[in-house]
Amino acid sequence: QSVLTQPPSVSAAPGQKVTISCSGSSSNIGNNYVSWYLQLPGTAPKLLIYDNNKRPSGIPDRFSGSKSGTSATLGITGLQTGDEANYYCGTWDASLNAKVFGGGTKLTVL
Amino acid sequence: QVQLQESGPGLVKPSQTLSLTCAVSGASISRGSNYWSWIRQPAGKGLEWIGRIYTTGSSDYNPPLKSRVSISADTSKNQFTLKLNSVTAADTAVYYCAREASEASYGMDVWGQGTTVTVSS
Numbered sequence: 157q158s159v160l161t162q163p164p165s166v167s168a169a170p171g172q173k174v175t176i177s178c179s180g181s182s183s184n185i186g187n188n189y190v191s192w193y194l195q196l197p198g199t200a201p202k203l204l205i206y207d208n209n210k211r212p213s214g215i216p217d218r219f220s221g222s223k224s225g226t227s228a229t230l231g232i233t234g235l236q237t238g239d240e241a242n243y244y245c246g247t248w249d250a251s252l253n254a255k256v257f258g259g260g261t262k263l264t265v266l
Numbered sequence: 267q268v269q270l271q272e273s274g275p276g277l278v279k280p281s282q283t284l285s286l287t288c289a290v291s292g293a294s295i296s297r298g299s300n301y302w303s304w305i306r307q308p309a310g311k312g313l314e315w316i317g318r319i320y321t322t323g324s325s326d327y328n329p330p331l332k333s334r335v336s337i338s339a340d341t342s343k344n345q346f347t348l349k350l351n352s353v354t355a356a357d358t359a360v361y362y363c364a365r366e367a368s369e370a371s372y373g374m375d376v377w378g379q380g381t382t383v384t385v386s387s
Contacts (some may be wrong), residue, residue: 159298165336178357189371189372189373191370191371191373191374193313193374199379200362200377200380201313201362201374202377203370203373203374203375205373206370206371206375207370207373208370210370210372212370212375221331244312244313246373246374247315248372252328252329253313253326253329254326254328255315255316255318255325255328255366256312257302257312257315258312258316259312260313261314263349266382
């Protein structure tokens with residue numbers, strides 16, 4: 157059971173937009189920055205978003221992040237088949253004194 | 267360009283100690299404000315943070331694993347090591363090392379490729 161809650165799967169057609177939610181509490185998302193990671197099959201995770209909504213260099217602006225209260229959202233526009241992957245949110249939990257992740261969301265581009 | 271590379275035994279017997287090393291190039295683990303972390307992922311499952319070590323040598327551990335885990339650093343070799351004792355089959359996973367970068371508010375901006383550890387007799 158993950159501390160952060162994500163939908164197990166989402167899907168959308170190529171070219172469309174999709175959002176992935178990440179729900180937490182005041183001890184984690186509510187008072188800490190959220191990061192998002194993409195993991196392609198058989199590879200290590202890759203940082204997509206940090207500071208709730210900032211993109212590392214090299215990450216296209218099709219990817220965006222936002223946070224409101226104890227929830228965060230990853231948005232992906234102009235979906236491509238290459239975006240099919242698992243996406244994870246993560247943040248610090250001050251009650252656990254530990255880094256926590258969501259359970260992951262599998263994106264299918266139909 | 268910062269790179270991380272995990273190494274260690276791929277097979278560990280139950281009740282023994284799992285020991286993995288992460289070699290860092292392109293950055294110093296003893297300078298700056300970064301954390302150096304271990305994360306694991308059982309096959310087909312999500313990510314689990316194990317713990318991290320700071321440039322000063324202080325460390326944080328995930329509470330469920332805290333009694334069995336230690337992370338240490340060898341600054342002369344620019345590498346850090348994970349030790350997990352009393353392993354069981356539940357510790358079978360891909361183990362990653364990563365940098366939690368201060369410039370990214372401690373998002374994990376660089377990852378190793380991962381190493382698979384199987385716990386079996």
